[in-house]
Amino acid sequence: MKQSVIDFIKTKIEVSNIILERPKSPDFGHFATPIAFNLAKEHKKNPNIIAVELCEKLANSEMFDSVEAVGGFVNFRLSSNFLDSFADRAVVGFEKGAVTKKNIKILLEFVSANPTGPLHVGHARGAIYGSALLKIGRYLGYDIDSEYYINDAGRQVYLLGLSIYLRVREAILGKSVVWPDEFYRGEYIYELADEAYAHFGADKFEDEHSIPELAFWGKDKMMVEIKSNLAQVGISFDRFVSEKEIFVNWSESQKILESKKALYTDRDDKIWLKTTDYGDEKDRVVVRENGEPTYLAGDITYHGDKFARNYDKYINIWGADHHGYISRVKAAIEFLGYDSTKLEVLLSQMVALLKGGEPYKMSKRAGNFILMKDVVDDIGSDALRFVFLSKKSDTHLEFDVEDLKKEDSSNPIYYINYAHARINSLFEKAGRDINDVLKVELKGLDSDEKELLFSALLLPSVLEDAFDSRDVQKVTEYLKSLAAKLHKFYNEHRVLESEREDTYFKIFAVTALSIRTGLKLLGIDAKYKM
Numbered sequence: 001m002k003q004s005v006i007d008f009i010k011t012k013i014e015v016s017n018i019i020l021e022r023p024k025s026p027d028f029g030h031f032a033t034p035i036a037f038n039l040a041k042e043h044k045k046n047p048n049i050i051a052v053e054l055c056e057k058l059a060n061s062e063m064f065d066s067v068e069a070v071g072g073f074v075n076f077r078l079s080s081n082f083l084d085s086f087a088d089r090a091v092v093g094f095e096k097g098a099v100t101k102k103n104i105k106i107l108l109e110f111v112s113a114n115p116t117g118p119l120h121v122g123h124a125r126g127a128i129y130g131s132a133l134l135k136i137g138r139y140l141g142y143d144i145d146s147e148y149y150i151n152d153a154g155r156q157v158y159l160l161g162l163s164i165y166l167r168v169r170e171a172i173l174g175k176s177v178v179w180p181d182e183f184y185r186g187e188y189i190y191e192l193a194d195e196a197y198a199h200f201g202a203d204k205f206e207d208e209h210s211i212p213e214l215a216f217w218g219k220d221k222m223m224v225e226i227k228s229n230l231a232q233v234g235i236s237f238d239r240f241v242s243e244k245e246i247f248v249n250w251s252e253s254q255k256i257l258e259s260k261k262a263l264y265t266d267r268d269d270k271i272w273l274k275t276t277d278y279g280d281e282k283d284r285v286v287v288r289e290n291g292e293p294t295y296l297a298g299d300i301t302y303h304g305d306k307f308a309r310n311y312d313k314y315i316n317i318w319g320a321d322h323h324g325y326i327s328r329v330k331a332a333i334e335f336l337g338y339d340s341t342k343l344e345v346l347l348s349q350m351v352a353l354l355k356g357g358e359p360y361k362m363s364k365r366a367g368n369f370i371l372m373k374d375v376v377d378d379i380g381s382d383a384l385r386f387v388f389l390s391k392k393s394d395t396h397l398e399f400d401v402e403d404l405k406k407e408d409s410s411n412p413i414y415y416i417n418y419a420h421a422r423i424n425s426l427f428e429k430a431g432r433d434i435n436d437v438l439k440v441e442l443k444g445l446d447s448d449e450k451e452l453l454f455s456a457l458l459l460p461s462v463l464e465d466a467f468d469s470r471d472v473q474k475v476t477e478y479l480k481s482l483a484a485k486l487h488k489f490y491n492e493h494r495v496l497e498s499e500r501e502d503t504y505f506k507i508f509a510v511t512a513l514s515i516r517t518g519l520k521l522l523g524i525d526a527k528y529k530m
Contacts, residue, residue: 131146136521307338429496
């Protein structure tokens with residue numbers, strides 16, 4: 001709809017870049033363009049005069065009921081016929097998504113939590129954000145692959161094996177053990193220890209040589225649980241990539257970096273990467289003095305593997321605590337001979353969770369954090385997904401789970417679902433289905449009817465904007481606004497057995513379709529009955 005208006009304007013005036021905005025008040029029309037201000041600079045003319053001239057060129061089109069110049073802006077009110085033509089397209093094609101595929105291939109990596117324990121609510125935010133971005137992008141026609149990078153080659157996985165080993169020796173074999181400063185706590189470690197003892201037998205816990213094997217075994221067990229945690233909120237991946245498997249290519253990456261003179265060794269035999277060459281605040285160690293590669297070396301190897309797969313764009317969703325890694329990873333990408341501007345890193349902030357105004361209880365099973373599974377069991381996947389997507393991912397999020405159990409307008413997911421269920425109920429009462437309204441021709445729409453239909457038809461442009469800006473919050477805000485308009489319209493108009501019943505039902509069909517499609521792209525199934 002928006003693009004059609006832009007294309008029409010282009011046929012009337014020779015301008016390549018046209019911006020259409022939604023006026024703050026519907027009284028000013030459906031769309032407005034500030035193009036007169038841009039042309040004023042070029043033609044050295046008052047923008048108000050140019051706006052009036054543009055109105056004369058764009059008038060008398062079946063697309064518009066009116067075209068007006070207001071303070072240098074050109075405001076458009078769309079016609080009933082034009083809106084009706086898009087309503088027909090919406091009813092047929094909204095749920096299918098883009099007909100024309102975009103020739104852009106994207107690799108989207110998200111979650112990538114250490115496989116050393118169940119997922120907590122911090123992981124959940126990035127997971128839900130990434131999955132919604134994936135769904136919206138694919139709907140819009142982008143070719144996107146999703147990937148989970150399993151950090152299974154570093155010290156954290158070794159500590160998992162060590163924790164299992166020490167727990168068995170102490171709790172099952174009755175041995176005296178010395179716990180290190182770093183180890184994994186929580187009942188899930190007790191469960192793993194019991195399983196490991198039953199699986200391997202006592203001999204495996206005689207000495208520390210078995211720790212790497214226990215670590216690998218424990219990692220696999222945790223990945224099964226992580227995949228189960230993700231499935232609870234409807235998330236799956238096209239590919240899981242093991243750091244351990246990719247890291248065999250580190251020596252090859254190191255040779256490339258050496259050939260580019262990107263590495264140097266200090267007097268302590270540490271090997272450094274010259275990340276300051278690409279704007280980092282200081283150079284970074286890639287190999288420790290004992291010859292052991294650092295976490296950064298793994299990231300370098302992984303991104304070398306990624307870029308060798310030749311995508312047009314790479315998007316990583318990381319926790320906010322990884323902000324400092326962005327410049328060093330981008331520097332490494334440049335040294336490896338790739339274009340680091342193809343990498344986009346999005347950050348996901350942590351979450352503060354309340355229950356009845358008090359801090360949400362930490363999980364005994366997990367030790368010192370809140371399990372994603374516990375919150376899903378408490379409020380459900382739909383509520384969790386919606387609230388996590390209701391704010392920009394890089395901003396602080398605090399919410400009270402009790403608010404998401406309320407059945408009133410203060411609970412946004414309830415309010416939106418109620419709008420969809422209300423429309424479905426009207427169709428049932430009238431004994432109608434969507435096919436009954438396809439042939440209805442919308443004529444002489446009043447301002448209320450136009451506003452609801454226009455809002456429902458904005459879904460594609462909202463999705464485009466949300467994906468381009470990587471701000472999924474725009475979809476949740478749109479759905480809340482659309483639901484509010486539906487409820488207001490319903491309360492102010494008699495629907496069943498009214499003179500405008502056919503018109504209302506067609507507008508409602510498009511509204512329900514937009515709500516249902518928008519929720520689906522957020523990973524939520526719209527409710528038909530409430």
